[in-house]
Amino acid sequence: MSDKNDWRLSDHDEFYNNLQLKHAQYKRPSESWDHDHCEFCFDKFSEYEGDLHEGYCTLDNYHWICEVCFNDFKDLFNWSVINNI
Template sequence: MIDKNDWRITNQENYLKNKELIYAHYKPYSSKWDHDHCAFCNDTFSEYGSDLHEGYCTLDHYYWICSNCFNDFKDMFKWKVVNE
């Protein structure tokens, strides 16, 4: 069980608690963006070489969560994975 004082938790409960998520190939939220970060550990999602290319995201593709953080926090945040 993840400690509620884990360094990666920084008020995400205000915008990610009980959210529906999808597992998706990364695509930028805005045409002006070329990357995003995991909402917890700050790992980079992009279409570039060594960055993450897939992960969990909110239905609007605004918030991204890497697989490691998803597995660590899925119970605490009560996420529901859906098919889009």
């Protein structure tokens, strides 16, 4: 459930309101950059075993959100998912 007092929301601001997201497989962006963290709970995305391999990201592939946080906060932040880009 979404809750404005959730610990994962402590540093968040308007940036996250009304984001457009896509569901995607995580691919390492470059040789020197092989992982990202969920914007909210900091779970790790990478191509390595034991890490998350897919989730939701902003259309520029820069900000990643795990499935759990997506489901918890999509209504709070009014996110929309864009398919077929």
